[in-house]
Amino acid sequence: MDEVQEAIGVIDSGVGGLTVAYELMRQLPNEKIVYLGDTLRCPYGSRTKEEVQVFTKEMVDFLMKKNLKMVVIACNTATAYALEMLREELTIPVLGVIKPGSRAAIKASKNNHIGIIGTEGTVASQAYPEALHSIKEQVQAESLACPLFVPMVEKGITEGEQAYELVKENLLPFKHTFPMDTLILGCTHYPLLETTIQQALGEEISIISSSEETAREASMLLEFFDGLRTESRESGHEFYATGDVEVFRTIAEKIFNEEITNLEKVCMEKATI
Amino acid sequence: MDEVQEAIGVIDSGVGGLTVAYELMRQLPNEKIVYLGDTLRCPYGSRTKEEVQVFTKEMVDFLMKKNLKMVVIACNTATAYALEMLREELTIPVLGVIKPGSRAAIKASKNNHIGIIGTEGTVASQAYPEALHSIKEQVQAESLACPLFVPMVEKGITEGEQAYELVKENLLPFKHTFPMDTLILGCTHYPLLETTIQQALGEEISIISSSEETAREASMLLEFFDGLRTESRESGHEFYATGDVEVFRTIAEKIFNEEITNLEKVCMEKATI
Numbered sequence A, B: 001m002d003e004v005q006e007a008i009g010v011i012d013s014g015v016g017g018l019t020v021a022y023e024l025m026r027q028l029p030n031e032k033i034v035y036l037g038d039t040l041r042c043p044y045g046s047r048t049k050e051e052v053q054v055f056t057k058e059m060v061d062f063l064m065k066k067n068l069k070m071v072v073i074a075c076n077t078a079t080a081y082a083l084e085m086l087r088e089e090l091t092i093p094v095l096g097v098i099k100p101g102s103r104a105a106i107k108a109s110k111n112n113h114i115g116i117i118g119t120e121g122t123v124a125s126q127a128y129p130e131a132l133h134s135i136k137e138q139v140q141a142e143s144l145a146c147p148l149f150v151p152m153v154e155k156g157i158t159e160g161e162q163a164y165e166l167v168k169e170n171l172l173p174f175k176h177t178f179p180m181d182t183l184i185l186g187c188t189h190y191p192l193l194e195t196t197i198q199q200a201l202g203e204e205i206s207i208i209s210s211s212e213e214t215a216r217e218a219s220m221l222l223e224f225f226d227g228l229r230t231e232s233r234e235s236g237h238e239f240y241a242t243g244d245v246e247v248f249r250t251i252a253e254k255i256f257n258e259e260i261t262n263l264e265k266v267c268m269e270k271a272t273i
Helices: A018-027 A049-066 A076-089 A098-108 A120-125 A127-135 A149-154 A161-177 A190-201 A210-224 A245-256 B018-027 B049-066 B076-089 B098-108 B120-125 B127-135 B149-154 B161-177 B190-201 B210-224 B245-256
Strands: A007-012 A032-037 A068-073 A113-118 A140-145 A182-185 A206-209 A238-241 A263-265 B007-012 B032-037 B068-073 B113-118 B140-145 B182-185 B206-209 B238-241 B263-265
Touching: A007 A018, A007 A049, A018 A032, A018 A190, A018 A210, A018 A245, A018 B098, A032 A049, A049 A068, A049 A076, A068 A076, A068 A210, A076 A098, A076 A120, A076 A127, A098 A127, A098 A182, A098 A206, A098 A210, A098 B018, A098 B210, A113 A120, A113 A127, A113 A161, A120 A127, A120 A140, A127 A140, A140 A161, A149 A161, A149 A190, A161 A190, A182 A190, A182 A210, A190 A206, A190 A210, A206 A210, A210 B098, A210 B210, A238 A245, A245 A263, B007 B018, B007 B049, B018 B032, B018 B190, B018 B210, B018 B245, B032 B049, B049 B068, B049 B076, B068 B076, B068 B210, B076 B098, B076 B120, B076 B127, B098 B127, B098 B182, B098 B206, B098 B210, B113 B120, B113 B127, B113 B161, B120 B127, B120 B140, B127 B140, B140 B161, B149 B161, B149 B190, B161 B190, B182 B190, B182 B210, B190 B206, B190 B210, B206 B210, B238 B245, B245 B263
Parallel strands: A007 A032, A007 A068, A032 A238, A113 A140, A113 A182, A182 A206, A238 A263, B007 B032, B007 B068, B032 B238, B113 B140, B113 B182, B182 B206, B238 B263
Antiparallel strands: none
16 A cells, blocks of 8 residues: 555634635645644634644644644634744644735835734734734834624625625725735635725735735745655545534535535544543 | 854846845845856856856855855756755755746636746746646646847846837737736846836736745745844845956846945856865
8 A cells, every 4th residue: 555645734723724725725736635623612813822722732633643744824823822832843844824924915015014904813913013024124014903804704705795895894994094005814714805805905905815825835845845746636635623514514615616525523632632 | 253144145147136136135124145146157048057057056155155044046047957956965945936936826827827938048948837837737838938138128128118019029929829817027137027018918917026936935934944034134235246247236236226335256266166
């Protein structure tokens, strides 16, 4: 029997990270993805740092049995709280979502005014402004929490009048008070609203999807470590969720626009024994 | 005395790589750049693989005395012929220009049709189609050599009617025969023509600058290896050229839009003793 194929592990507090998984599949079609969403304990935004670290560690311990070559933390909160810890503990590369979006925004911005939208937790953490300033202190960064976006996306509303009105209502006052030329979608749910956000803000603002950018940096790191598969994938992707798998399936199939097989419910406490 | 500040070394066959240096300075303003352009032996496009490897090695040997933490090969030909060799020989990260542009194009393209323009050498080498296919075999890649672009840029003509007419004449037939939604500027001179190329092709085509993308990946790799400076730079950038320094200065000052200090002529044969 051949050696088991190595995979990219993706962890998230829930379903938002599926946009990162989708981009990994689109940009790296030869790679196998193993995804774990902690939908039972979602959202992480209101958890303490210690809780998020324990949960993240549990998820990674579960995924590490799947023969991984890389871990992607496809969750802003878990990236902010657990990326450094995981990089110290694991011998394979670990990637978060905050720096890829920040680097892409610095590249895109001509006027050094970068806006960030995210959940209340992500905005409160100041993770994006800190990441931006650690690379380029000249950047003017302003964040806006958009707490109504995730519930709307999870209801399946991403385009049409209702989505457009809510997006406009939240983002136009931000655009008018802050002269950004670049906006980071600092939440992995928001790429599903990208078309609507671009319409509302106009073409003059560059929209940066952390999901697209994280997948692109995963591509880079795998090449750097000679880990990129150059042949077609042998087996299907795998999905795991700690909560209701049918809700997960519905959202995943909407994002991937295809049927999801290989989806299982897992219990985290059991996985940590 | 403090330890000498670590720098990013940039090598190129001539002046084209200055667009990569410019992007490194823009995206990573805390970093010090040491640039060496082999203007005496430029262009590399018509050289053999062995010649390019020897020249590249000589340049890197010279720069390695400058306390580098990373080397960027800001030349398509040298990347194609010498990247793997340098990665094996050096203990610091080495970055080329071909894969960053390829990854960014795969990220940007929605219809998987990616055009590449470059010098005759780069197009003949098939380096971009090979890089694209090694990551995503579904990509349709078509290349076009634009041998008149570099001489025009080196004359300082990058905008206006003459530039627009030449760009249109070269690129419109390409656009009409190949349904690309993304175009890679596969030559480090071409970012200077980016505005003109975008005008000629229209907004519906995404233009990928290998220079911007390489700087962005340098940012990523430095962060990954904990090598990113988070404080302001202490000293100025350094520039070296093997040929006429006044021609070099004129082009460099046009690209950076500021005066170039710290420019010296160096002799490569001497540097290899």
